[in-house]
Amino acid sequence: MKILACIGSNRKKGNTARIVQMIEARMQTFAAQHATPLEFETLYLGDMDLRPCRGCRVCFDQGEDKCPLKDDIPLIRAKMDAADGLLLASPVYVDDVSGLVKNWMDRLAYLCHRPAMGGKCAYPLATVGDSSPSHTLRTLNAALLTWGYHLVGQTGLKMGALASADELPRYQPAADKVAEKLFNAVAQQKAQNPAFVSLLAFKVQQLAWQREPPGSYDRTWWQAQGWLEPACTFYFPPRANRVKVALARLAGAAAARVLT
Numbered sequence: 371m372k373i374l375a376c377i378g379s380n381r382k383k384g385n386t387a388r389i390v391q392m393i394e395a396r397m398q399t400f401a402a403q404h405a406t407p408l409e410f411e412t413l414y415l416g417d418m419d420l421r422p423c424r425g426c427r428v429c430f431d432q433g434e435d436k437c438p439l440k441d442d443i444p445l446i447r448a449k450m451d452a453a454d455g456l457l458l459a460s461p462v463y464v465d466d467v468s469g470l471v472k473n474w475m476d477r478l479a480y481l482c483h484r485p486a487m488g489g490k491c492a493y494p495l496a497t498v499g500d501s502s503p504s505h506t507l508r509t510l511n512a513a514l515l516t517w518g519y520h521l522v523g524q525t526g527l528k529m530g531a532l533a534s535a536d537e538l539p540r541y542q543p544a545a546d547k548v549a550e551k552l553f554n555a556v557a558q559q560k561a562q563n564p565a566f567v568s569l570l571a572f573k574v575q576q577l578a579w580q581r582e583p584p585g586s587y588d589r590t591w592w593q594a595q596g597w598l599e600p601a602c603t604f605y606f607p608p609r610a611n612r613v614k615v616a617l618a619r620l621a622g623a624a625a626a627r628v629l630t
């Protein structure tokens with residue numbers, strides 16, 4: 371099992387990094403108990419060469435490999451591709467994700483058009499001083515869902531400016547819960563049984579790209595995956611109840627009328 375943890379704080383001894391370390395330790399325990407080899411890689415987005423998106427739309431219109439910015443985005447994308455699960459951890463900055471996370475998301479915005487993360491699990495985590503983490507979690511959830519990830523939970527932790535070593539044990543139950551959910555979801559391949567909202571989101575996108583005039587980069591890409599075929603219900607044949615799939619597709623068709 372391969373897990374990639376992306377940390378959107380520059381503080382390597384900060385709240386977010388500490389919680390991710392606690393989650394990793396717990397996941398290693400589960401892995402040992404289940405005799406499952408676990409590769410857990412932590413990526414500090416602040417260590418990466420990540421330039422701000424210029425908004426040129428080349429990734430949308432010609433493909434991400436044509437992006438004029440030559441930095442670490444392809445390296446990060448390769449790590450995301452290689453991982454079975456993503457732990458995305460951001461501190462809350464002014465009621466939303468940190469700039470590091472937002473920039474990383476903007477640079478991967480082409481994944482909203484060409485969701486390549488189907489079949490992988492993701493867990494969004496936000497640490498916050500004292501206010502609500504819900505807006506930040508919504509931002510994280512929306513991106514991960516649109517990119518094709520299967521969301522296995524979400525956690526927001528109020529930790530003040532910097533939790534002291536004495537305070538950290540208070541967060542152990544929450545860290546254990548994240549570790550358990552992510553480990554089980556990946557081990558049991560829960561992404562193969564997508565959530566109703568994921569099936570719905572697929573239908574909305576499918577209808578949008580079916581209506582697009584032929585020839586666009588995105589439409590051609592969808593076509594190449596076989597996802598524009600009327601019988602195609604998801605990024606891969608889902609291991610889901612047929613009634614759920616049918617209802618999600620009906621709801622997706624209705625939502626598409628409003629959204630597109």
Ligand SMILES: Cc1cc2nc3c(=O)[nH]c(=O)nc-3n(C[C@H](O)[C@H](O)[C@H](O)COP(=O)(O)O)c2cc1C
Binds near residue numbers: 381383461462465497
């Ligand atoms: C620039 C900045 C903006 C912040 N904005 C908020 C905020 O809007 N609400 C809040 O409760 N805490 C806010 N905080 C506190 C952090 O969310 C909190 O301390 C977080 O756990 C820090 O994580 P870190 O130690 O991993 O960087 C902010 C901190 C910084 C540095």
